[in-house]
Amino acid sequence: MSKPNPIKTTLLSAACAVALMALTPAQSAEPPIKVGVLHSLSGTMAISETTLKDTVLMLVEEQNKKGGLLGRPLEAVVVDPASDWPLFAEKARELLTQDKVDVVFGCWTSVSRKSVLPVFEELNGLLFYPVQYEGEESSKNVFYTGAAPNQQAIPAVDYLKDELGIERWVLAGTDYVYPRTTNRILEAYLKQNGVADEDIMIDYTPFGHSDWQSIVARIKRFGSEGKKTAVVSTINGDANVPFYKELANQGVTADDIPVVAFSVGEEELSGIDTKPLVGHLAAWNYFMSVDDPNNAEFIETWHGFIKNDKRVTNDPMEAHKIGFDLWVQAVEKAGTTDTDAVQAAIIGLETQNLTGGTARMLPNHHITKPVLIGEIQEDGQFAVVWQTDEEVPGDAWSDYLEGSKDLIADWTPPIMCGNFNTVTQTCLGSEAE
């Protein structure tokens, strides 16, 4: 049973493939800088994560066209954690110890991030995490380029409240940590804004829930009591199709009861018959339809790379783009790929958003983002109907939750802490060491 580690061969092959793909003009003798890609290529999450894998490969290729980094070529190392959470931790360890990658771009679900977090902290690696998430976390080794709740949920609610005059709220979500946290934050926020208990309905469903009859009926009743009602949906990927279909069939249209979703983007829509969804909303930090030169260029390169101009771009892709740019800048600034140096260098760096404005890496390892509300159109794209005037800084610890309103994250001296309690002036938990 004692055997030479199999994975080496694997990754070499994968790596070679990529290296070939990325014919760098600077074929220097310098050892390449390794970029790990940790996205599921099989299993349930493959639906979303495969695209992100391609995105990183594209970014690496582009960078190599520019002559690599520090005069060294970049080399992507791809592994498949197969939507299996323990496997995520295993593969992360593999990337960091076997392949000695300098940075990792990866993960989608919260549980996968939670699963790899200890590994990155133990081996002091770098992870760029591109998906909107529930917050309540800030690790020295992780950079959160997706939206924190205050960069997606709260602005969306503000829009519904102020622009559409919504008075009753249905918070519907799949039963896992992201919806739970988001809804608890929203509940607290709404109550602060004087919404009464009986005007908030919270409902959780299991993953891939497919029979929405009763719930939609309840929503319909809830909405038929005279006050303008909206649904704030944190329903996870697969369950959305039957949900929207049921809404449409029971005659709930976007103008009676609009649904604003946080997990439905261009990629998801491409797999849905959009007729029943038209007019419903989504809150993101990026829409493919945004008219901006950077965005146009990005879409063009993407279509060129994936060799299919039907493919859409979406928010997590932009997040990877931003993360990658910032990392490149940081490495150049630090002159090395050493983790601590890059961590020190990256804070405060800025890069262009694809939707205009700039993204800045904050001391809490989150970034500033504009928030856009889009309405779903027949063609599966979003028409932007509202957007924040300036970028919103990502907030690691929500101000609306009991446990965390006193916490801040700041990875610059003197605090250097992911969960610093401003009241007791102490750094809590393990990050203290």
Added chain:
Amino acid sequence: MVLGRLLRDDRGGQAMLAVLLLVAVLVPILNLVVPEGNPWHVSTYTVTLLGKYLTYALLAVAVDLVWGYLGILSLGHAAFFGLGGYAMGMYLMRQIGDRGVYGHPVLPDFMVFLNWTELPWFWQGFDMFWFAVLMAILVPGVLAFVFGYLAFRSRVTGVYLSIMTQALTYALMLAFFRNEMGFGGNNGLTDFKDILGFDLTNDTTRIGLFLASALTLALGYLACRFIVTSRLGRVAVAIRDAEARTRFIGYRVDHVKLAIFTFSAMLAGIAGALYVPQVGIINPGEFSPLNSIELVIWVAIGGRATLYGAVIGAVLVNYGKTYFTGAFPEAWLFALGALFVLVTLFLPKGIAGLFSQAVTWWRVRRPRERTARVTP
């Protein structure tokens, strides 16, 4: 001596244990003594990987005991494995203490964020290692006992039983997904710090866990051998082949089934308890019915009704998975699927069957086959 008796006519087992011993001795040396960079160095990554395989192997042995010898196809052993895992996970969570992100002295992070004020009753006592281990064995045991008592008493057999065990693990999965259950919902339990005061991230700790797994596997294997070589084991096979007859010569079939089923469940629980600290996370995915089916397939591939076959099957299939998921991410499911089909079609006795056939070929005096023919 006992060991001798247990391993008589069990060449496969002897070989397996020998290899296990070899690995258990070599790996720590190659990992700790041999410096990194040296081609002989075994990375900690590989060590944990092996540790994981060993726990799977133990699980497979447990399944083979009930399926191979008792003829009960349990599609619910992942449930017992998972429960054992959760028991250990709860202990590890309690060990985190106030090092959680919210710095709460007692409550694990996910409880703080669910606004829970104090520890629910079923989390009491899990700060003690011995208690956690006890629970890792008892909880699956009790569940198996209750389920088995109902099922075997009312003579639920064959496919019905299999589907019921599947329902059991499915129900558990749904239950553990619920955050109200107080087991961390979909995220499960993770971010463990240390076990018995040893830092989990420490190489020696990992080696320790690896050795523990190896030892437990060996002991578990011998325990199962002891059962199958005893008269009880022969009664079990008798039940598998002719249940009614066994009843008529005066054995309480339901009692025999219950005893062995429960024991097997406990074994699975132990496997789970060893699995969690090595992979660093336990979540409801472990209860997924597909996992249960998959581990039945390990046994089938290794060779039903040969305990060492189960070990081989578990290690091979998982090694294959680790390899294929990296080698050809797009095609590995084809490979796996084809493997299952071909083995059932052409190797009804699995790999172990191949061995014994090979042996019988060149051995003049045919050694008695204890591996009974596979009958549904």
Added chain:
Amino acid sequence: MPTRIPLHRGIWISSLLVLLCLFAVTRVSAEGSETVSFEAALIDLSDPSFAVKQAAVDVIAASGDPRAAALLQALAAGQLYVRDADRALVLVSPSAGDYRLRDALDGSELGEASRREVKKIAINNRMRTQLRTAIAALTLASPDPAVRLRAAQQMLGDPNPLVIQAIRDQLEEEENRQVRDYLTLSLALADLQDPATEIRLRGIDRLSGSLYPAARNGLNRLLSAETDPEVRDAAERARTHIERMRSLNEAAETLFFGLSLGSVLVLAAIGLAITFGVMGVINMAHGELIMIGAYTTYLVQQAMPHWIDYSLFVAIPAAFIVAGLMGILIERTVIRFLYGRPLETLLATFGISLILQQLVRTTISAQNVAVQNPSWMSGSLQINPALALTYSRLYILIFALLVFFALLVILKRTALGLQVRAVAQNRAMARSMGVRSGRVDALTFGLGAGVAGVAGVALSQLTNVGPNMGQAYIIDSFMVVVFGGVGNLWGTLVAGLTLGVANKLMEPWAGAVLAKILVLVFIILFIQKRPRGLFPQRGRAADG
């Protein structure tokens, strides 16, 4: 069409429009634009800013121009485009490949145009609401009852006196029952606001027994303000009456939901009832056969994009054949070697299911695919204002029963059925009596697989179609078959519907997840009581 408005009603409507118009003008000037004329507003419609567009809509609505209604309807329906060349507004209908253009105002043909040349006028929720109100005002007198109905619904509960007046006039003319309901309801609601007690009482009297949510809300609003005790308890009584009737309807609704969920379970399980129940094959690839059916639907729709409404009638036989052939293939290549070893069929078919999934991932795509609902499948059948049955569910319920009885007939009445049962009971005997058991096995399995495929067509209308969809149904299917009693079709039907209803009855107080768990636990305990399911099979064939 508004040309045919009788004079006196025309006056009212135009005065109503005038009011809207004034309203609009103030609004528009607030927007900082000076446009008031109809033509100028037309130009504004193609403006990117939603604010400007809204202003323009108000103007158009108020202009009293005969073409307004048609124009706004086109805008609401998303058919209104602007031609880049001359910024002229055009009505667009998709034609082969490209667009067919008609002048938005006089409807004259403008010939073909490519997608590049025209740009759609995007609207948002606000504009939709605004448009509906405006259109309602313009079309209340439309000759088409359907249009009038929509208008009446839209105006429901609008306190604006002019609107009320318009409604009153329309009511005199109106002969369509449904429209009358709405109009009278609006008036009743108006009555509630009336200072005069007896008028309020009249309103309450009219409202009591009406199931429209608006009625109950009206009463609630009244009760929150009302002081007069007489009116109060009249309103109270009316409300309790309404509530009782509503709760009755809700019960009926829940029952329907249950049956519908049940029918889905039955559909998913019925194929398994044959492959597993009759042939004793633990077919883990069953879910994937369903998936194949669903994907067939998708491909059929791809093949006939302009005939979505008929696609299902093509898809059903197609799915049956494709899945059926796949089933026969599986049976001939793998399963036939495994008869009498049911537990090993489980392992083999599980392998097959993995292969089929990955096959779809690689050949079609890892993403879900979009299967569209035919128009006749969407929407719902309004029994009464408080109870509506969604067509898709209704048809699928019926469809499930059809499939079930079709199978029953095949198994009980046809020669094949006879042979199937013969082989199932005693293979050797059947053989010796000249039944070609090999052929029968293949056909039986093919039948089961085909039915699974047909189920896939139905499911594609309810949920998403992707490589993993099979996994979602396999376990439930086995539960249903085992619960019903292996080898008994009736058992499967009863079991499926029972579980569906039980699930839905529990869902309101237990929540979706807990309900499912409870159902599972119930099944486990039930099987302990009756080890062979609801309708156990007699004789030796049952001994698995």
Added chain:
Amino acid sequence: MNPAARKPVEQLRESMRRDRQWRFMYSTLDLELDVSQGVILYLEGLHVSFDGFKAINDLNFYVNAGELRCVIGPNGAGKTTMMDIITGKTRPDGGTASFGRSIDLLQLSEPEIAALGIGRKFQKPTVFESHTVFQNLELAMAGDKRVFPTLFARLTGEQRDRIHEVLTTIGLQELLDQDAGALSHGQKQWLEIGMLLMQDPQLLLVDEPVAGMTHQEMDRTAELLLSLEGRHSVVVVEHDMDFVRSIAKRVTVLHQGAVLAEGSMDEVQNDPRVIEVYLGE
């Protein structure tokens, strides 16, 4: 109280008998077999019907201790069903079945009945095919058959001797290490009878022992059964008249679930009803 009410009350009282209230409160071992009347098996007024069809219809049947009784009868006469009732496989709709005078068989489960010393051989021989002949006998051996004793059980010297003794009785001594699955049809029959003997039962129920046997095998079987007479009570159900004549002293003829005739072979064969039944077919 009125007589109508009495019967339920009786039933209640019966069901409330303290010693019968909880299954675990009494074990089968303390039930003493009482053959003081010289009768070992009483079947009285038994009724069984399978959805309408009366398989057993007011059957009264007695077996004396130590006798060898043959039961014949056309198909569907209820022979096998009778065996099922005795061994607890089938519960009758009415009537009583007791082992000796005191032990009510209808209260007991199959293993308990087996433990009391009623052994049964099935029509179709069922032995444990993946065990050796020796192991088959070992498993059948009388003794404590609860789980843990079985787990730690070791063969003692005299147990071995007992097994070998039986091996010789059934004439399989040189095949003791062979897998039972590899035995011939006849050998399986004998092995099964051997397994019965290992339980040293009071009463053996032997169902069609010679079906599909060669003549030599039949003779061996006949000897075997005769050799049991006296030590055990044996009930043999058989179709083959020659065989029955070769072993029977008393013969019972079942017809339509009831006893049609009883007596020596000759008496029975000359009984007009019997002839009518057999020729009637």
